[in-house]
Amino acid sequence: MTLPLFAVLLQAGHYTSASQQAAHYSAATLGMFVLIILIGIIGFGVQARLQSVFRKYSKIPFAGGLTGAEVAEKMLRDNRIHNVKVTHVPGQLTDHFDPKTMTVNLSDAVYSSNSVAAAAVAAHECGHAVQHAQGYAPLVMRSQLVPVVMFSSRMATWVILIGLGILATTQNELLCWIGVGMIAMSALFSLITLPVEYNASSRALVWLESSRTIQGEQLAQAKEALGWAARTYLVAALSAIASLLYYVFLILGRRD
Numbered sequence: 001m002t003l004p005l006f007a008v009l010l011q012a013g014h015y016t017s018a019s020q021q022a023a024h025y026s027a028a029t030l031g032m033f034v035l036i037i038l039i040g041i042i043g044f045g046v047q048a049r050l051q052s053v054f055r056k057y058s059k060i061p062f063a064g065g066l067t068g069a070e071v072a073e074k075m076l077r078d079n080r081i082h083n084v085k086v087t088h089v090p091g092q093l094t095d096h097f098d099p100k101t102m103t104v105n106l107s108d109a110v111y112s113s114n115s116v117a118a119a120a121v122a123a124h125e126c127g128h129a130v131q132h133a134q135g136y137a138p139l140v141m142r143s144q145l146v147p148v149v150m151f152s153s154r155m156a157t158w159v160i161l162i163g164l165g166i167l168a169t170t171q172n173e174l175l176c177w178i179g180v181g182m183i184a185m186s187a188l189f190s191l192i193t194l195p196v197e198y199n200a201s202s203r204a205l206v207w208l209e210s211s212r213t214i215q216g217e218q219l220a221q222a223k224e225a226l227g228w229a230a231r232t233y234l235v236a237a238l239s240a241i242a243s244l245l246y247y248v249f250l251i252l253g254r255r256d
Helices: 001-017 016-060 068-078 117-133 137-170 174-210 216-255
Strands: 085-089 096-098 103-107
Touching: 001 117, 001 137, 016 117, 016 216, 068 085, 068 103, 068 117, 103 117, 103 174, 117 137, 117 174, 117 216, 137 216, 174 216
Parallel strands: 085 103
Antiparallel strands: 096 103
């Protein structure tokens, strides 16, 4: 049954008029544009919820009494990592691990705080340091993509806009698809980021529990905080994929 049905679909596509195909792609492009807006709204909601959860658990001190910096230093020691320095950076939720400088950078609100949120964030960033020490494949791949993505993200939109101008006059799509390839690199980067972030949170929670740094109800609170942080990366990945599909349908629609 599959092959005959496939043949019918091919014939239907073959005999569809150019105007009908253009209308189809235009509708698809509009649909993807609406989807991007919807994902943006969801992303705003997730980010707002993350900040709300962080504020809530930033007011709850955990039983261990360690500051975020002390939690980070302890996790690094427990994992036999002695070449990473714990430091602080300005801003809110600006915490990150930098493999170039071999530093775990904690925001001011995390570095000196002894709250559940601070412990969770500090352990998460140390999870990245552990990934780096163990050569975690998705992290290695993401690091290799950074310079490529930085270049493509700056140039992709301009390449596509110029390509669309050329397509309108010469029917040459090459530059358009080069631009789409650049956007695809950003989408790939967002997808690879997902296992990196989820794995770092998993490592953090396992260590927080096994080291008895956080226990019981407060461990569940740390898990909730890291869960909402991870969802921001999921929304970013969905947005990147939707943007990629939007430009694909835009080019296909302009073709006709």
